[in-house]
Amino acid sequence: xxxxxxxxxxxxxxxxxxxANVPQTTVMPKSDAARLIQNLYVWIFWMxxxxxxxxxxxxxxxxxxxxxxxxxAMPPQVHGNTRLEVMWTIAxxxxxxxxxxxxxxxxxxxxxxxxxxPMTIEVIGHQWWWEFRYxxxxxxxxxxxxxxxxxxxxxxxxxxxxxHSFWIPQLMGKQDVVPTHVxxxxxxxxxxxxxxxxxxxxxxxxxxxxxxxxxxxxRPDFEAWAARQRxxxxxxxxxALEGAEVLTRNACVGCHTIAGTVAQGQVGPNxxxxxxxxTLAAGILENTPExxxxxxxxxxxxxxxxxMPNLNLxxxxxxALVEYLHSLK
Amino acid sequence: MATTLTPPQVTAPAPTPAAPQxxxxxxxxxxxxxxxSWLTTIDHKRIGILYGTTAAVxxxxxxxxxxxxxxxxxxxxxxxxxxxxxxxxxxMHGTTMIFLVIMPMSVAFFNFxxxxxxxxxxxxxPRLNAFSYWAFLxxxxxxxxxxxxxxxxxxxxxxxxxxTTRTYSPTERIDFWLLGLQLLGVASLxxxxxxxxxxxxxxxxxxxxMRMPVFSWNTLVTSFLLILAFPAITVALILLxxxxxxxxxxxxxxxxxxxxxxxxxxxxxxxxxxxxxxxPAMGMVSEILPVYSHKPxxxxxxxxxxxxAIGFIGxxxxxxxxxxxxxxxxxxxxxxxxxxxIAVPTGVKIFNxxxxxxxxxxxxxxxxxxxxxxxxxxxxxxxxxxxxASVPIDLQHQDSYFVVAHFHYVLFGGxxxxxxxxxxxxxxxxxxxxxxxxxxxxxxxxxLIGFNxxxxxxxxxxxxxxxxxxxxxSPNQGxxxxxxxxxxxWNMLITIGAFLIAVSVAVFIYNVFWSLRHGEIAGxxxxxxxxxEWSIPSPPPxxxxxxxxxxxxxxxxxxxxxRWQAVEVGEHHGHLTMAxxxxxxxxxxxxxxxxxxxxxxxxxSSIHMPNPSFFPLIAALGLTCMLAGFVFGFGLSIAGAxxxxxxxxxxxxxxxx
Numbered sequence: 001x002x003x004x005x006x007x008x009x010x011x012x013x014x015x016x017x018x019x020a021n022v023p024q025t026t027v028m029p030k031s032d033a034a035r036l037i038q039n040l041y042v043w044i045f046w047m048x049x050x051x052x053x054x055x056x057x058x059x060x061x062x063x064x065x066x067x068x069x070x071x072x073a074m075p076p077q078v079h080g081n082t083r084l085e086v087m088w089t090i091a092x093x094x095x096x097x098x099x100x101x102x103x104x105x106x107x108x109x110x111x112x113x114x115x116x117x118p119m120t121i122e123v124i125g126h127q128w129w130w131e132f133r134y135x136x137x138x139x140x141x142x143x144x145x146x147x148x149x150x151x152x153x154x155x156x157x158x159x160x161x162x163x164h165s166f167w168i169p170q171l172m173g174k175q176d177v178v179p180t181h182v183x184x185x186x187x188x189x190x191x192x193x194x195x196x197x198x199x200x201x202x203x204x205x206x207x208x209x210x211x212x213x214x215x216x217x218x219r220p221d222f223e224a225w226a227a228r229q230r231x232x233x234x235x236x237x238x239x240a241l242e243g244a245e246v247l248t249r250n251a252c253v254g255c256h257t258i259a260g261t262v263a264q265g266q267v268g269p270n271x272x273x274x275x276x277x278x279t280l281a282a283g284i285l286e287n288t289p290e291x292x293x294x295x296x297x298x299x300x301x302x303x304x305x306x307x308m309p310n311l312n313l314x315x316x317x318x319x320a321l322v323e324y325l326h327s328l329k
Numbered sequence: 330m331a332t333t334l335t336p337p338q339v340t341a342p343a344p345t346p347a348a349p350q351x352x353x354x355x356x357x358x359x360x361x362x363x364x365x366s367w368l369t370t371i372d373h374k375r376i377g378i379l380y381g382t383t384a385a386v387x388x389x390x391x392x393x394x395x396x397x398x399x400x401x402x403x404x405x406x407x408x409x410x411x412x413x414x415x416x417x418x419x420x421m422h423g424t425t426m427i428f429l430v431i432m433p434m435s436v437a438f439f440n441f442x443x444x445x446x447x448x449x450x451x452x453x454x455p456r457l458n459a460f461s462y463w464a465f466l467x468x469x470x471x472x473x474x475x476x477x478x479x480x481x482x483x484x485x486x487x488x489x490x491x492x493t494t495r496t497y498s499p500t501e502r503i504d505f506w507l508l509g510l511q512l513l514g515v516a517s518l519x520x521x522x523x524x525x526x527x528x529x530x531x532x533x534x535x536x537x538x539m540r541m542p543v544f545s546w547n548t549l550v551t552s553f554l555l556i557l558a559f560p561a562i563t564v565a566l567i568l569l570x571x572x573x574x575x576x577x578x579x580x581x582x583x584x585x586x587x588x589x590x591x592x593x594x595x596x597x598x599x600x601x602x603x604x605x606x607x608x609p610a611m612g613m614v615s616e617i618l619p620v621y622s623h624k625p626x627x628x629x630x631x632x633x634x635x636x637x638a639i640g641f642i643g644x645x646x647x648x649x650x651x652x653x654x655x656x657x658x659x660x661x662x663x664x665x666x667x668x669x670x671i672a673v674p675t676g677v678k679i680f681n682x683x684x685x686x687x688x689x690x691x692x693x694x695x696x697x698x699x700x701x702x703x704x705x706x707x708x709x710x711x712x713x714x715x716x717x718a719s720v721p722i723d724l725q726h727q728d729s730y731f732v733v734a735h736f737h738y739v740l741f742g743g744x745x746x747x748x749x750x751x752x753x754x755x756x757x758x759x760x761x762x763x764x765x766x767x768x769x770x771x772x773x774x775x776x777l778i779g780f781n782x783x784x785x786x787x788x789x790x791x792x793x794x795x796x797x798x799x800x801x802x803s804p805n806q807g808x809x810x811x812x813x814x815x816x817x818x819w820n821m822l823i824t825i826g827a828f829l830i831a832v833s834v835a836v837f838i839y840n841v842f843w844s845l846r847h848g849e850i851a852g853x854x855x856x857x858x859x860x861x862e863w864s865i866p867s868p869p870p871x872x873x874x875x876x877x878x879x880x881x882x883x884x885x886x887x888x889x890x891x892r893w894q895a896v897e898v899g900e901h902h903g904h905l906t907m908a909x910x911x912x913x914x915x916x917x918x919x920x921x922x923x924x925x926x927x928x929x930x931x932x933x934s935s936i937h938m939p940n941p942s943f944f945p946l947i948a949a950l951g952l953t954c955m956l957a958g959f960v961f962g963f964g965l966s967i968a969g970a971x972x973x974x975x976x977x978x979x980x981x982x983x984x985x986x
Contacts, residue, residue: 024794025808026725037721044719048712055679055708062686063693063701066622072690080628085681089631092676096669096715103669103719104662110721111658127497162492163588165653165728169794173724176654178589179491179582183655196806200653200728200796202485204492205412208799284803304412 023196026169030195030216033110033172033187040106044099051095110173114186118154121145125157125164125177127203127307128210129269129282137226140257142269144277145214147189148222154186162204168197168214176201189216198283205305211283229273232260233328243324246317255308258328268308275329281306292322369941371455372871376462377440378759383466384434390473391425392834394418396827399783403824405804405817415800416483417502421473423486424506427606428513429469431744435609436461438751439524439548441759445862445869446542448533448878453526455939456980457519463949464516471953472509475502478960482506485798487599488569490580490591495573501960504573507566508956514559514566515952521555524548533861535880539633542860542883543626546633547612550640551605557644558601565594574959589654596647604643606740607707608636610747611678614700617754618682620856621697622689625884628681635674635681642671652723661720668718675711679704694856695769699750702777706742710735713788728798731791737784749776749837757855761867762848768840775833782826790819859884872936942983948976 029035066075122133123145132145147153157166159179167174172187189195199210217225235241247253248262255268263271277287281303285291294301296318299308313321370376398418401409410418444452452458475481479500484493493503528549532541541549568579569591578584580591619626626632648656648664656664682704691697713735717723726732749772757763793808795816807815814822854863861878862869864886882888951973958966 023806023808025810026729026792026794028808028810037725040719041716041722041725044716044722048716052709052712055683056705058683059686059701059705059708062683063691066686066689066691068623068690068692075622075624075688075690077625078627078684078688079625080631080681080684082628084684085628085631085677088680089673089677092673096672099715099719100666100669103665103721106719106721107658107662107665110724111661162497163489163654167796169725173721174653174727175724178654180587181589181655198796198799202416202489202492202728202798204497205416205483207416208412208801 024169024198028170030170030191030193031172031187031189033185034170035190036106036109037173040102043102047095047099114152114154115188116152118152118186119148120154120156121147123155123157123166123177125159125161125166125199125203127161128199128206128303130166130199130210130212131269134226137230139226139229140270141229141273141277142271143212143282144279145212146222146225147214147216148219149189149192149216151219151222152186152188154184157183157185163201164199164203164210165201166197167200168195168212170195171197171214174200189214192216192218194278196283206303209282209284209303209306211279213279213283215278225276228276228329232258233273233275234260235324235327237323237327239320239323240327241324243320243322243327246313246320247324250311250313250317251309252311271325271328273328275326287326289322289326292325293318296321366941368946369459369943371451371459371939371941371945373440373444373452373455373458374759374869374871374873376458377437377442379462380433380440380465381437381759383462383469384430384432384437387425387429387469388434389834391422391430392831394422394425396831398422399824399827401800402802402820404821405802405806407801410800412800413480413483416485416798417481419798420483420485420506421481424472424482424510426740427486427602428510431606431740431748432517433465434748435551435606435744436465436520438544438609438613438748438755439520439551442755442862443524443545443548444527444531445758445865445873446545446860447528447531447536448861448874448880449527449531450873450877450936451939452523453531454523456942456945458523459942459945460949461516461520461523463946464512464519464952467949467953468509468512468516471512471957472505475505475509478505487595488591489595490569490572490588491582491586493569493573494581496581503569504960507569507573508959511563511566511570512953512956514563517555518559521552521559525552525556528552533874533878533880536885539630540880540883540885543615543629543632543636544609544612547608547615547636550636551608554601554605554608554640554643558598558605561594562598565591565598568594570959589651592651592654593647596650597644599650600647601640601643603736603739604639606744607747608639610703610744610751611636613747613751613754614682614703615678616860617696617700617750618685618704619884620754620859621692621694621700622686623692623857624685624689625859625887626681627684627687629883631677632681635677638674639671642667642674646671649718649723652720653727665718665720669715672711672715672718679708679711694753695764695766695773696750696754696856698770698773699746699753702773703743703746703750706738706746706777706780710738710742713738726791728796729791730787730795730797733797734784734787734791737780737787741780741784746776746780749773754856755862756844757851758862758867758869760845760848761851762844763851763855764840764844764848768836768843772833772836772840775829775836779826779829779831779833783823783830784826786819786823786826789814790816790823793819795819854886854890857887857890859887861886864889870933872933872938875933875936940985942980944976944980944983948973948980951976 027038029038120135122135124131130143132141155166157175157177158181159177161179164177165174166177166185171189172185175183175185177183193216195214197212199207203210235244244261253263253265255265257264257266257270257272259272279285280287280291281295284303285295296313298310299306300310367375367379397410398415401407401415440458444450472482479502482502482505484498484503484506488506491497528545571577572579572581578586580586580588582588615626615632646664646668648660649668652661717726717732717735753764753769789811793816795802802816804817807817809815851867853866865874951969954969954972955966958964958969
């Protein structure tokens with residue numbers, strides 16, 4: 001238990017560091033796959049800069065050098081120069097070879113089978129949240145994907161409804177999540193930390209609030225996390241027990257699963273270890289009692305259009321529920 | 330139709346034939362005044378003005394939508410508009426700017442300029458031309474009418490299924506969108522066939538294809554693209570319509586449909602569409618650069634071949650919009666290579682434009698500023714396009730603000746700047762008056778600076794990981810690695826840039842209204858133009874050319890003017906200035922009949938022109954009612970169908986005069 005608390009506080013520290021640091025940038029890769037992309041990007045970027053400077057330079061020079069001046073003679077009526085034109089047809093083609101070859105190499109590198117023994121995580125896109133299933137660990141969670149550092153993970157992705165796109169820029173480029181298709185993606189996180197991402201394919205009214213994050217732990221911490229997730233969490237305080245009552249009395253159970261209880265709904269996020277997550281409502285709010293209270297009072301106010309209805313809970317019920325859900329660690 | 334198919338000639342006034350099968354009398358000719366005359370006109374110049382005016386109004390609508398988007402995104406967690414409203418705004422901003430602004434504004438120039446450039450008196454099918462306009466207008470209005478029924482369409486301009494199927498979009502919004510697009514498709518197809526036939530069949534004597542002005546060439550290639558691309562989206566939309574109305578499952582995954590079918594069909598249309606949007610502007614720039622450089626277009630055949638090559642390759646790159654859907658490494662590599670290949674003919678064009686400037690004597694009129702701005706900005710858009718062609722990079726940039734930056738450099742920095750150049754260049758031909766150059770320069774510089782602030786900074790925002798189409802963001806999502814600016818910083822500056830563009834458009838609008846009243850009278854040829862449209866009065870008379878011109882070279886009007894000047898200057902002038910005869914390689918070609926025209930004016934009242942007609946308007950209205958019935962009740966569809974059949978009958982049986 002002490003160990004778990006330590007890990008948790010470590011995660012909280014990382015979360016805060018993550019927020020202040022580099023949440024969603026594409027140019028600070030933290031995985032092998034993202035680094036492959038970044039290397040290619042830097043190469044093509046500088047090639048583009050050379051072409052840009054050359055073309056704009058000639059343009060600006062020509063505009064200045066050949067500007068009209070009074071008494072200017074009619075310029076020679078040149079109609080073209082075949083040799084020159086053939087040259088500048090070939091030149092871009094040559095430049096493109098230097099862009100095309102590393103491009104195709106990288107495509108095949110990224111789409112080849114993942115190196116080593118990958119760990120599989122199933123990613124399921126929903127309007128507007130993410131489900132993560134760990135078949136090897138027997139764990140189901142939502143909106144927060146825990147991964148081990150230095151371990152290649154392979155994501156098998158599909159959608160429950162419309163097309164979404166999975167994108168955590170520091171870990172990997174995006175991959176669409178399409179109903180009836182299973183797309184896959186792999187990467188190996190290089191260092192611990194929290195990485196932010198969000199759905200990148202317009203998927204309906206709350207597309208902007210379909211966020212997520214990944215937390216990379218060292219291997220032992222990851223195993224400890226998985227072990228905790230496998231064991232059902234139980235409420236400890238009286239208020240939390242009352243919250244469990246509130247949950248079973250209400251419509252919550254129709255949509256959500258909480259391991260070891262009657263709540264076995266499959267529509268909404270699995271809440272078995274809700275208290276261990278850093279964010280709430282698909283990554284849009286910090287998972288604090290205040291924010292959870294706001295959410296439970298009226299989800300539509302926080303996230304207009306969300307599939308979770310307003311259950312019109314009494315303030316006392318909300319208070320008990322918050323205590324209960326946060327006790328599920 | 331027989332009379333309109335025949336190339337117009339100088340004839341005696343047509344005898345009024347007794348028409349026993351008259352369905353309705355044709356409106357009186359020449360109906361050149363009053364409101365009704367605009368409803369019945371089949372004059373390509375007036376239809377051009379209608380297209381241009383409509384597109385300009387929608388430019389303001391799409392612009393206001395853009396400003397509202399920018400207001401909402403200026404700061405994080407903003408509540409200026411709701412999520413739902415934001416999604417409607419970006420859907421309609423895209424749809425409006427593509428289908429209701431750039432396309433019709435290009436068509437406005439096809440209409441006004443192409444027949445003049447090829448020395449024709451009208452298009453091949455003048456009534457079909459009017460029908461195209463009305464179908465376009467009704468399609469545009471119908472789509473926007475959605476606002477008053479259930480809100481504006483909100484599926485994105487790309488309308489990805491299954492989000493746009495009835496299950497996920499139950500209201501009529503998507504119905505308005507798809508039915509409106511179908512109507513716009515009919516208008517585009519009719520217009521494209523018209524210009525194809527016009528350009529192939531109605532060029533004046535001597536104008537071989539390789540003597541044809543480059544803008545007309547671009548119109549020809551664009552017409553081919555429209556004809557080949559629009560059927561794909563028509564099919565996609567019909568399948569979506571069946572899914573939505575009749576419970577079929579083309580796109581609905583749980584019952585075996587495939588959402589990627591929509592994407593393939595849409596982008597087989599959608600990528601050529603990009604060239605439909607940019608080629609007309611490229612054509613305008615290819616006309617403007619030579620005129621203000623006092624030099625013919627450098628490497629005309631290369632530019633023409635490059636245009637045709639872009640048209641061909643443009644059909645083989647559609648999956649580069651789908652690099653993230655999981656097509657596999659072979660397909661992705663193929664489409665990466667084909668997309669990069671298209672940079673070759675595009676590069677050729679840019680280099681040939683630079684070659685045109687090189688060695689010229691460049692006057693920086695407003696039109697020229699916009700044209701040079703086009704070359705510069707389009708190059709940036711082209712370079713970021715090559716970046717996206719590289720699939721792995723696209724995995725990061727796809728659906729981020731980097732892509733938004735890229736395509737605005739192509740469609741705004743390219744198409745819109747090109748169209749503004751075209752407006753400043755041809756305005757005097759269309760209205761007979763010049764736009765003010767001082768205001769024009771202010772318009773240009775404000776737009777260029779505002780544009781680069783708005784869309785240039787979006788590159789940074791995209792690389793920082795901000796996705797498109799999100800109505801809000803959190804303050805902690807950004808990265809302040811560059812210049813200390815996080816998402817808030819970039820977004821705030823971008824919003825300021827957007828308002829700068831709005832100011833420049835306001836200057837333009839003022840310039841337009843000022844010019845219409847007070848603008849300097851332009852005369853036939855204010856810019857020393859190279860092509861035939863500058864040889865006739867401004868605005869041109871209904872019949873365009875008193876005598877059908879004959880051309881013997883490219884840049885026919887330059888050749889003719891320089892021959893006149895040579896005659897005036899005589900042989901004893903050793904040193905020739907700008908006003909004189911060009912030195913070097915131009916071969917002087919006599920344009921006999923045009924010269925004849927100046928000496929012996931013909932009786933213009935004897936020129937037979939096709940008469941106005943109500944039927945194009947009536948037919949377009951019938952078609953609109955047919956489609957509107959899908960929203961307002963099928964009774965309307967049936968009534969519309971009957972109305973359409975009657976209109977087609979009347980159209981066919983209408984007397985020729």
